[in-house]
Amino acid sequence: MRILKNKILTTDFFNQATLLVTQKLLGKFLVRKIKNQTISFMITEVEGYDGPNDLACHACKGKTKRNEVMFSQAGHFYTYLIYGMYWMLNIVTGPEDYPAAILIRGTKEIVGPGRLTKQLKIDKSFNNKLATPENNLWFEDRGIKVYKKNILQTPRIGVSYAGPIWSIKPYRFILKT
């Protein structure tokens, strides 16, 4: 009998074309360790924010203190506060100096980006941290095969400010369950 080892996703995985990684994240697991409890969630909803030309991407107007982590090496977390209440969890993708990231919007267990971070106790302390077990928050491939026919592709949520072209780009991917 073959023993499948859960593979931790590192910089190599995230340092690929953002939209490719975005789709590949479906069916992967977000793992969170709090004290001695380790809990994991299967990712089912994500959105890609891809580079300086993407007007929905926070970094499209250049580097600022808030978004500077998007320009760093792939595999870092980008967290920020929205609506004065909710932390958004993103994972940086692509090569250094190319600002891109993926917003984790939902899992099989918890749907909604704000709910997810609330329940997993994710806040600004994760910003700029690498996705590793040492930082108590990371991603794993557990060998789940995702078929294209089970992926739903739609425009991103809440980005009407990005204009007629970029607000309707179908960069949101949902895994049908």
Add this chain to the structure above:
DNA sequence: ACGATGATGAAC
């Protein structure tokens, strides 16, 4: 349908 609630960045 709307209010909560505060960081951000751009205008002044």
Add this chain to the structure above:
DNA sequence: TTCATCATCGTA
């Protein structure tokens, strides 16, 4: 220094 804007959610 002020102000509109937000990658949302829970309560109606």
